[in-house]
Amino acid sequence: QKDGKHTVVIVGYGGMGSYHAKLIKDNGKFEVIGTYDTDTARGAVSEQDGYRAYGSYDEVLSDGAVEIVLIATPNDVHKDIAVRALAAGKHVICEKPVTMSVDEFKEMMAAAQQAQRVLMVHQNRRWDDDFLIIKQMYEQGTIGDIFRIESRVHGANGIPGDWRHLEAHGGGMLLDWGVHLLDQLIFMIDSKITSLSSRLSFILGDEVDDGFEAVLQFENGISALVEVGTTNFITLPRWYVKGTEGTGVIEDWSMTGRIVTRNHGAERVEPTPIQAGAGLTKTMAPPSETATITGALPEPYRQPSSFYDNFAAVLAGTAEPIVKNEEVLRVMNLIEVIFEAGRTGETMKDFDLYA
Ligand code: NAD
Structure with a gap:
């Protein structure tokens, strides 16, 4: 510790590495005492920002003043950097995806176990307001029992x-x-x-996917569509959820959205047929004015503490991690199943996300 703060070295001082430096400064319980980046130009930026640029990763590992290694490099090197840090007695915060595969993550977890050090993955979007609103609607039955969830992010910039x-x-x-x-x-x-x-999807001709769609059926009856697109010049809403009593939509990260629910107080009025295209329809006519109630989105749940406050509490042994490694392992397993389903075109069943 330095001045009562936990000391951090950021490995990979690119876009996300510098964002962490800001998060850490804002949090106040940690202090960045340096960075290490294989690109010396990023080292120079780090020095300008007031953080010592270590000359090598070995130098970081052998520095007894370093308590925590934060990994914000490209994904292929997360595992080696983490395993070496843990073996050197450092705690590790790792960016997502934690590794390239389930096996790599298991190796990382074993290294943390053996070294008795904390390893926590930065799944920061568990703190997103849009997600926390949907989670609240799911748990509180705001639109009845939710049976369909569509979670999308759409961009038009290709792979950055x-x-x-x-x-x-x-x-x-x-x-x-x-x-x-x-x-x-x-x-x-x-x-x-x-x-x-x-x-x-491989529309842009890259060797990696420029987007994907996954449809998941849960045992409790929920079906979910998860979609990422980078060729969407017109975007669909961030969330579209249906429940037995209504529908909810969140358009974007500024929380534009609404909830429309059935009005139980209203007398049932048959919808009046409308002209639709070259025909008439009653089925698709809008409900009568009194049949539904349009409301605002609820206030989001708040996580009990920020990522960094939680990490500090985990180090102190006073809290459980909000992002648990078993949960991260489940997601890594799920991703492997999604890749497999995409490759084979098959519907996957009977897979074990805890394996
Ligand atoms: P970036 O390219 O901007 O930065 C990566 C940096 O790592 C570069 O400066 C590069 O020179 C450096 N680097 C590469 N190999 C290295 C090595 N072996 N040792 C030390 N430094 C090395 O990439 P980015 O967008 O900052 O992404 C970094 C990580 O953060 C990725 O895992 C990414 O998925 C993750 N990320 C997470 C979020 C989030 O919201 N949680 C957002 C963006 C990125």
Whole structure:
């Protein structure tokens, strides 16, 4: 510790590495005492930002002043960096996807177990307000029993950056946004997945997926669609959920959205047929004005503490991690099943996410 703060070295001082430096400064319980990046230009930026740039990773590991190694490199090197840090007695915070495969993550967990050090994955989107609103609606029955969840992120910029285009670095959208959306979904729904199908898209001609769709059927009756797209010039809502009493929509991260529920107080009025295209329809006519109630989204649940507050409490032994490694393992298993379903075109059944 330094001045009562936990000391951190950020390995990989790129986009996310510098964002962590800001998060850590805002949190106040930790202090960044340096960075290590294989790109010396990023080392120079680090020095400008006031953080010592270590000359090598060995130098970081042999520095007894370093308590925590934070990993924000491309995905293919997370495992080696983490295992070496743990073996050197450091705690580890690792960016998502934690590794490229289930086997790699198991190796990482074993290293943490052996070294008796904390390993926590930065699944930060468990703190997203949009997700916490949906989670609250799910738990409180705001629109009745939810039976359909559509969770999407749509962009029109293709795959960003450089390493994200390459399989060897763990590129592609399933390993990028996919990890967040799937983590949210199975963190919220405590039910076995009984079947799954998926389709990966390669519209942009990259060797990795530029988006995907996965359809998951849960034992408790919920069906979920998870979709990531980078070729969507018109975007669909971030969340579209249906329950036995209503429908909810959240458009975007500014929490534009609404809930429409059945009005039990209203007398039942048959909808009046409307002209639709070249025909008439009653089925698809809007409900009568009194038949439904349109309301605002509920206030989101708040997580009891921020990622970094929780990490500090886990170090102190006073709290359980909010992001548990068993949950991360489940997501990594799920991702492997989705890749397999995409490759084979088969509907997957009887898989074990705890294996
Ligand atoms: P980036 O390319 O901006 O930064 C990665 C940095 O790591 C680069 O500066 C690169 O030079 C450096 N690097 C590469 N190999 C290294 C090594 N062996 N040792 C030390 N440094 C090395 O990438 P990014 O967008 O910051 O992504 C980094 C990680 O953060 C990825 O795992 C990504 O999935 C994750 N990420 C998470 C979120 C989130 O919201 N949780 C958002 C963006 C990125």
